[in-house]
Structure formats: structure tokens, C-alpha cells
Amino acid sequence: MNKPLIITDCDEVLLRMVVHFRDWLGEEHGVDLDLTRGWAEGMRRRGADEPMKVADMWTLLDGFFDTQMGRQDPIPGAVEAMAALSDHAEIVVLTNLPHHRQNDRVRQLRGIGIDVPVYCNQGPKGPALQKIMVERGEGRPAVFIDDLAIHIGSVAEVAPHVSRLHFVGEPGVAPHTTCALEAGHAHARIDQWAEAVPWLMQRIGASE
Template sequence: MTRPLVITDCDEVLMHMVVPFAQWVDEEHGVIFRMEDTSFANALKRKECGTPLEAAEVWPLLDGFFRTEMGRQTPIPGALEAMAAIAGHADIVVLTNVGPDHQQTRADQLAALGLAAPVIGSRGGKGEPVRRLIDEREPSVAIFIDDLANHHMSVAAEAPQVWRLHMVGEPAIADKVPPARHAHARIDGWTAALEWILARLAENIPAPDPELV
């Protein structure tokens, strides 16, 4: 077995995203972002009339933000310090759904802040890329951190031995997001999250098989 592995999302886990994104779409596109439930798409409405954007209009806005506006993003409090502490006990991989086109920009963004970890720019469910990482690295224990419930469900299906931490580090939306049913814990602040992660790494055992619990 190799070194423990922590696989972490970026937006709303390491970096603030929805707040700078909301500022940008307001300023540049006449769109208001106001999250009232768990639907990101439904949160985007035209300023002039209040009608929601069509689903096909959402990704081009996200793509535009990641292409030119990552400089607006700032770290979630405690995130980079936590990553530095974790690096003493485990390898770190950033698995982010910005897609391959923005993978290098995201790696550069994090490296400039002192986090020189490998970055995978994926699309869709994160279960398969997590399983591939587990197969390649064979860690003694692995932890997955993400703000979206669907990714916890995907990882639970593809790599159930991975510990799953649900974190929504952006206070502006944290209370709109219920705990992910397929996560082992929900912690939104890095002080408590680091304690939980280090405890799992110290135990150094895979997550329990839900069928055997």
C-alpha cells in the first residue's frame, strides 16, 4: 500500500466561487445569481425581467468565468493552511469539474497560492476518476471532499472504501445545501474539517462497506 490520499474539490472547498461569479455575471451579463434552493441553474435570472436562464445558457457563463475571471477567487478561510497540514500525512489531488480546458489555469491558480498539488479537470460524476486514482495509487486510506451531493453519491457507488466529507465552505450558500446522504460527515469549516480528516488518516483504515454496517 502507498501513502494515504486526499482528493479534494476546489470551488467552495478551497476557493470561493459563487460570490465572485455572482458579481461578474451581474456586472458583465445583466444576470442575478441568487441561490434559493439546491439548484445552481435556477439561481441565475435575468436582471431586467427576473426570468431564469435556460440550462443551455449556464455552462457558457461558467466557462467564461473560468476562462478569464479566476483571479477574482479568494481562498476559503483555513483551506490552504489545512492543505499544508494534510500534506504532512497524505498525498493531495485536486479533482475539479472545470473540465480539461481549464485544468492548467486551475493548477496555476492554486500553485500561486502555495498549493502545488496535481489537478484533474474532470466533467460529470467524480466516481470514475476517484476510482482510477485509487486503482493507480493504492492508498492505505483515501478521503474525498466535495460540496455537491451528486459527487458523493457517485464516489460511494464507484469507490465505497473512500471516506467522504461533504463541505460547503461558502457561507452565502451553506444553509441552502442539505447534508449529502452518501457522505460520512458534513463539516463546513476548515478547523473542524482538518481535525476529522487527520483522525481518518491516523486510523488508516478504509471506510466501512455500507452493506456490512
């Protein structure tokens, strides 16, 4: 395929996740999640002064994806953005979920009208992105979109020629997220799809 390649994250880019995780923690587990803090630091059992142990955090996160993916709804404008961009680019999703959740994520995205290949990954996304580009064909413009600065930085290190958009679609989280643009790892920080689409069109050499 000769179209440019867009490799995008899912949670907080295409789908809202953290607010649903927060609500489920409170409803089912008596755990409060402060979205202004980091995950482990922001999670506390009600009545406890100490943050939750990291191992317990991961157990609860696994439990959410085991049973609650149906709660997730689209980031405003995401479905329309993917439809508009798909006329000009090949789109794939690179999500940090275990590989056994790949089919669940594919079905989840299809359910909201986003039917694209899904790659699962663990850890920094730079190496995974590089493998995707080799598999799907190099030598064409490529853009990476993610809500976490660590993954933007990983791609900047491994594939510096790839355009990088730092996008945090959840307004309760965006103001408290470390900005990859400030570190020089992102080419832009945009948190609204209405603003992101024109920027992405320009990066892939297309017009709306």
C-alpha cells in the same frame, strides 16, 4: 507512495467561486444569481420572470473561467489545512472543469500556496476517483472531499471504502445545500477547515 490519499474538490472547498461568479454576472451581464436556489433556477436576467436557460448558464460559466479565475480567493483556512494535511497524506485535486483548464487551475492553486496534482473531470466524480486511486496506488486509506452531494453519492456508489467528507466552505451557500450526510452518502458534513482538519487526521490515521 505509502501515505494515505486525500482527493479534494476545489471550488467552494479550496477556493471561493460562486460569490465571484454572482458579482461578475451582475457587473458585466445584467444577470442576478440567487445563491439560495439552484444554479439555473437562481439565474435570471434583470427584468425577466423566467429562469435562465441551462445552455445560457453554461455559456456564462465558461466565460467566467475564461476571464475571471483571478478573482477567486481561498476559502478561509484552506491553505493552512492543505499544508498541515500534506505532512501526513498525498493530496490531489479532482475538479469538474474541462481538461483544457487543467494548467490554469494548477497555476491558480500554486498562486495561493497549494502545489498539488490536478485532475479535471466532467460529470459524476466516482469513476474519476477510482481511476485516480488505481493510477496513484491502491490499498491505502483514502478520503474524498466535495461540496456537492451528487459527487459524494457517486463516490459512495463506486468506492464505498473511501471516507467521504461533505464540505461547503461558502457560508452564503452552505445552508441551502442538500446534505449528503442525511442521504447516508457522507461520513461527515463539516463546513469549516478548523473543524475538518481533526476529522480528516483521524480518518487517515494521523494526529495533529
